Amino acid sequence: xxxxxTINITSSDLMPGSSLNVSANxxxxxxxxxxxxxxxxxxxxxxxxxxxxxxxxxxxxxxxDAHDISSYLYICNNTTEDATYxxxxxxxxxxIGRLYAGDWMFIPWNASDDAAEIELEPQGGTxxxxxxxxxxxxxxxxxxx
Amino acid sequence: xxxxxxxxxxxSDISSYPITISxxxxxxxxxxxxxxxEETTGLRTKKFTSDTAAVIVEAxxxxxxxxxxxxxxxxxxxxxxxxxxxxxxxxxxxxxxETIGKLYGGDWMLFPYNGSTNITVASSTTSETQFLEYMxxxxxxxxxxx
Numbered sequence: 001x002x003x004x005x006t007i008n009i010t011s012s013d014l015m016p017g018s019s020l021n022v023s024a025n026x027x028x029x030x031x032x033x034x035x036x037x038x039x040x041x042x043x044x045x046x047x048x049x050x051x052x053x054x055x056x057x058x059x060x061x062x063x064x065d066a067h068d069i070s071s072y073l074y075i076c077n078n079t080t081e082d083a084t085y086x087x088x089x090x091x092x093x094x095x096i097g098r099l100y101a102g103d104w105m106f107i108p109w110n111a112s113d114d115a116a117e118i119e120l121e122p123q124g125g126t127x128x129x130x131x132x133x134x135x136x137x138x139x140x141x142x143x144x145x
Numbered sequence: 146x147x148x149x150x151x152x153x154x155x156x157s158d159i160s161s162y163p164i165t166i167s168x169x170x171x172x173x174x175x176x177x178x179x180x181x182x183e184e185t186t187g188l189r190t191k192k193f194t195s196d197t198a199a200v201i202v203e204a205x206x207x208x209x210x211x212x213x214x215x216x217x218x219x220x221x222x223x224x225x226x227x228x229x230x231x232x233x234x235x236x237x238x239x240x241x242x243e244t245i246g247k248l249y250g251g252d253w254m255l256f257p258y259n260g261s262t263n264i265t266v267a268s269s270t271t272s273e274t275q276f277l278e279y280m281x282x283x284x285x286x287x288x289x290x291x
Contacts, residue, residue, distance in 0.1 A: 003157035011149035024218050026251040034224050040159045068239040083178035091243040096232045097257030104168045105256045108246030
C-alpha cells in the first residue's frame with residue numbers, strides 16, 4: 001500500500017544565470033518507521049466567502065489523544081472563474097498563506113493539539129477545493145447509542 | 146517576468162482503486178495573478194547537528210501578506226528522524242502554535258506563505274546530523290539595509 005509524492009520545480013528565467021530544476025520524491029510512511037500509510041480521506045468542496053471552514057477531520061479525529069502524528073495533506077484550488085480568488089489556509093485560526101485559483105500545496109500535518117484543525121477562508125467568491133489526507137491514525141466518531 | 150512551474154504527482158494504492166493526483170501550477174503574484182513571481186531567496190542547504198529551533202525564513206525580509214511559496218525538503222534519509230516545521234517567530238516543537246507538521250527524511254513540502262511570521266524548524270535528533278533544503282519563491286523581498 002505505497003503512497004508516493006513527487007515534486008518538480010522548473011524555471012529557466014527566475015535565476016537567469018542558473019536554470020532551476022528541483023526534483024524530489026518521497027514514499028509516505030507511518031511515523032518514525034518505514035511501514036506504508038494505510039488510510040486516506042479525500043473530497044471536493046465548494047466554499048463560499050464570508051465564513052471560515054474546517055477542512056477534513058477534526059484534529060482529535062485524526063489522532064485521538066495521541067496528537068503529534070504523521071499525516072500528509074494535499075490541497076488544490078480548482079477555481080477557474082477568476083484568478084484573483086483564493087483561500088487563506090491556516091491551522092487553529094492562524095492563517096499561514098493564500099492558495100490562489102489554480103495553485104496546489106502539499107504539507108505534513110501533525111495535528112499538534114485538539115484545536116489544530118486545517119482551516120480555509122475563501123476570498124473573492126466561491127472557491128472549489130480538492131483535497132486528500134493520507135494518514136494512519138484517523139479515528140471515526142463514536143456512534144451515539 | 147519569470148515563469149516558474151511546480152508539478153506534483155501523488156500515486157497511492159491505499160484504496161482498492163489506485164489514485165493518481167497530477168497537477169501543475171505557475172507561481173504568480175498575489176496582486177496580479179497573470180504575472181509570475183520574480184524574486185527568490187535561492188535554494189539553500191543547511192546542516193543541523195542539534196535540536197535547537199532555528200528560523201529558516203525571516204518574515205521581515207519578505208513583503209507581508211503576500212503570495213510567497215516555500216519549498217522545504219529534509220534531504221536526510223532516515224525515516225526515524227524528522228524536522229518540526231512551524232509558522233512561529235522562534236519555536237518549533239510538538240505543540241507549538243502553529244507547528245504545521247513533521248518532515249521525515251526524504252519528505253518535502255510546498256505551501257503558500259503570507260510572509261507575516263517566521264518559518265521555524267527544529268531537528269528531532271542530536272545524535273544524527275540532518276540536512277534541510279529550502280527555498281522561498283517570493284512575492285516581494287525586502288532588501289537588507291547596509
